[in-house]
Amino acid sequence: MNGDIEQFLRERLDHDEREIRRRWNRHGVTSEKFHGTPFDPTRALAEVGAKRQILAEVTSEAHYWCEDNWYACAAHVDCADEDRAGGSCDCGREERVTRKLRLLALPYADHPDYREEWRP
Numbered sequence: 367m368n369g370d371i372e373q374f375l376r377e378r379l380d381h382d383e384r385e386i387r388r389r390w391n392r393h394g395v396t397s398e399k400f401h402g403t404p405f406d407p408t409r410a411l412a413e414v415g416a417k418r419q420i421l422a423e424v425t426s427e428a429h430y431w432c433e434d435n436w437y438a439c440a441a442h443v444d445c446a447d448e449d450r451a452g453g454s455c456d457c458g459r460e461e462r463v464t465r466k467l468r469l470l471a472l473p474y475a476d477h478p479d480y481r482e483e484w485r486p
């Protein structure tokens with residue numbers, strides 16, 4: 367469901383990292399010169415790394431499930447409700463993940479591969 371936007375985000379983050387490193391090396395941009403600003407390459411690379419971690423956490427979000435099994439999403443592997451087990455997600459995980467991915471993609475809305483349907 368979210369494969370395209372995940373791939374889009376991975377490509378944008380890879381591109382951002384390459385551009386930061388290229389400009390850092392080619393134009394002599396230094397952390398000392400831009401310390402404390404959004405243009406500090408160390409900070410910019412840290413932001414790319416943090417976004418990658420957020421992306422990994424968002425996409426690995428589990429379906430709801432309670433250990434005592436009074437409730438489990440139908441899509442959760444341990445759903446014990448025989449009538450619902452193996453069904454579509456009914457815990458809202460897909461909507462939560464989609465919303466977060468769309469927010470992460472919003473800064474790239476001017477990219478030609480960005481889809482307007484992703485706009486939150």
Ligand SMILES: [Zn+2]
Pocket residue numbers: 429430439440441442454455456457458459460
């Ligand atoms: Zn679910």
